[in-house]
Amino acid sequence: MSIRTLLMTVSFILSVLIGLVVSQSGAKATSKSDDKIVIGLSLDTLKEARWQKDRDIFVACAKELGADVLVQAANSDDTTQMQNIEALISRNVDVLVIVPHNGKAMAKAVEKAHDAGIPVIAYDRMITDCDVDVYISFDNVKVGEMQAKFLLKTLSNHGKIIRVYGSKTDNNAFLFKQGQDNVLKPFIEKNMIEVIHEDWAEDWKPENGKKIVNAAISLHGDNFAAVLAANDGTAGGAIQALTEEGLAGKVKVIGQDAELVACQRIIQGTQTMTIYKPLKKLALRAARLAVDMAKRKVIIAKESIPNGKIDVPTIAIDVQVVTKENMEDTIVKDGFHNRKDVYGE
Secondary structure (H helix, E strand, O other), rough: HHHHHHHHHHHHHHHHHHHHOOOOOOOOOOOOOOOOOEEEEEEOOOOOHHHHHHHHHHHHHHHHHOOEEEEOOOOOOOHHHHHHHHHHHHHOOEEEEEEOOOOOOOOHHHHHHOOOOOEEEOOOOOOOOOOEEEEEEEOOOHHHHHHHHHHHHHHOEEEEEEEEEEOOOHHHHHHHHHHHHHHHHHHOOOOOOEEEEEEEOHOOOOOHHHHHHOOOHHHHHOOOOOEEEHHHHHHHHHHHHHHHOOOOEEEEEEOOOOOOHHHHHHOOOOOOOOEEOOOOHHHHHHHHOOOOOOOOOOOOOEEEEEEOOOOOOOEEOOEEEOOOOOOHHHOOOOOOOHHHHHHHH
């Protein structure tokens, strides 16, 4: 038996014995032990404040851990994102972290990264139909369920609503809807809740959320009690439409993401609630995970989520409902936004 064959046999045996580890499908045989770790971070967009915050926290944490981060943003364009990822692969990054614009389209990016021996983390949004190594996010089905439960409580289980879904290119939009449906379906079937209008907001753009609510009002009038929006951006667009009709503050508006403008709207009374997803915890955990994967450490994930091809090892971060009543004890206390910015004092 040659030395090469012996080494391959020993390596295989060790991989079997480890168990319960994240499979780094295309992992390089060795990490750059003498060089600084380089992480490639491919973002869908930096147009939203939320993603700027993720980037800043991720990069700062990675640097504290001794790693450099190469950041690329695609401006919500699949072709651009693929080009960005190819550029990062050509830079020989140790690990690739992707926030996909289109989770299905980025399956090819995962394949290319693995061909180059680079493991891939799907950050906050799942990459579907591929063998992505690990997914780190929030429990997005739970987010949708929490939105719907709060809505029902606010409406005492009765009322007409408008539903504004997210972008069809983002798997999370379907997960939010799934969670909402889990809760709302029995009430809709009993005619306790009536959905008078529903549609998808392309690319999560607030202006598309506004168009959906404008269309609903044109078709059905102003006889509805709430707007259930997929995120705070589309909720903001909905509130613009409501403001034009003199309905802002009279109609309940449900969002999620705890964006600063949404928190301000909650204090002002035009938005009813949001979901606080502690981005700092997510970004910090993802940065540490990326460094560990670059060092080829064993990664343990206690959960898994199917992506159409495999059950992807998953790390989920808890979330929390935020209203005017608990804003101080959640958003402000955690330092997610400072009190002056939220309350305008």
